[in-house]
Amino acid sequence: MDVYRALADETRRVILDELTARDGQTLFEICATLMSRHGVTISRQGISQHLDVLEAAGLVATERRGRTKLHFLTPEPLAEISRRWPTTGRPRP
Amino acid sequence: MDVYRALADETRRVILDELTARDGQTLFEICATLMSRHGVTISRQGISQHLDVLEAAGLVATERRGRTKLHFLTPEPLAEISRRWPTTGRPRP
DNA sequence: ACTATATGCAAGTATCCACTTGCATATCAA
DNA sequence: TTGATATGCAAGTGGATACTTGCATATAGT
Numbered sequence: 001m002d003v004y005r006a007l008a009d010e011t012r013r014v015i016l017d018e019l020t021a022r023d024g025q026t027l028f029e030i031c032a033t034l035m036s037r038h039g040v041t042i043s044r045q046g047i048s049q050h051l052d053v054l055e056a057a058g059l060v061a062t063e064r065r066g067r068t069k070l071h072f073l074t075p076e077p078l079a080e081i082s083r084r085w086p087t088t089g090r091p092r093p
Numbered sequence: 094m095d096v097y098r099a100l101a102d103e104t105r106r107v108i109l110d111e112l113t114a115r116d117g118q119t120l121f122e123i124c125a126t127l128m129s130r131h132g133v134t135i136s137r138q139g140i141s142q143h144l145d146v147l148e149a150a151g152l153v154a155t156e157r158r159g160r161t162k163l164h165f166l167t168p169e170p171l172a173e174i175s176r177r178w179p180t181t182g183r184p185r186p
Numbered sequence: 187a188c189t190a191t192a193t194g195c196a197a198g199t200a201t202c203c204a205c206t207t208g209c210a211t212a213t214c215a216a
Numbered sequence: 217t218t219g220a221t222a223t224g225c226a227a228g229t230g231g232a233t234a235c236t237t238g239c240a241t242a243t244a245g246t
Binding site: 027028044069 | 222
Binding site: 102104135136138139142143159160161 | 233
């Protein structure tokens with residue numbers, strides 16, 4: 001629901017980075033990559049809860065595939081930010 | 094310092110909205126407007142602390158003018174967000 | 187100098203949030 | 217079915233954070 005709160009945590013931002021690099025990863029793949037490549041030390045449930053927040057914010061879509069769950073990046077909600085506070089065309093008096 | 098954490102609070106986002114509407118307001122003006130126009134019930138110190146967070150994040154610049162302090166919106170740090178996770182040109186398989 | 191205005195500092199509180207632990211459920215392979 | 221893999225649920229805990237209260241500082245006007 002809250003895109004802004006979803007971005008407030010660094011681990012969640014790294015997850016978005018990781019899905020940007022390779023989309024459609026499972027929870028286990030994300031866990032493994034965060035640990036090894038990004039130096040994040042956290043339990044699987046911790047990452048699962050972060051993914052729940054990202055999904056509730058509409059930044060990640062999921063799809064069950066057998067006993068795995070694929071995670072896809074859906075960054076459209078982020079467009080609201082640049083729409084709300086444009087970074088161009090604001091003269092500084 | 095942390096742009097993402099600065100955006101995590103709704104009151105801070107309303108402050109950014111208010112400075113977008115009218116730039117260069119003092120703390121007292123921001124307080125008055127938040128209370129009346131945005132229905133925010135919070136103490137002056139609360140708003141002041143929020144402004145400190147926004148300034149630390151580089152989203153607001155200040156300028157002392159006599160016994161008042163003017164607040165200006167500097168939204169450039171927000172550009173990092175759309176740069177980090179582009180919302181266009183990402184095909185969904 | 188004195189008063190009022192505008193802001194700053196600091197400590198205390200209460201809520202929220204990230205994280206863990208333990209157990210449960212579901213799918214695949216033998 | 218049995219065992220292994222992949223994920224889900226729920227309660228508890230520590231630390232962060234939004235907010236308040238009280239006092240202090242600085243500028244402007246008289």
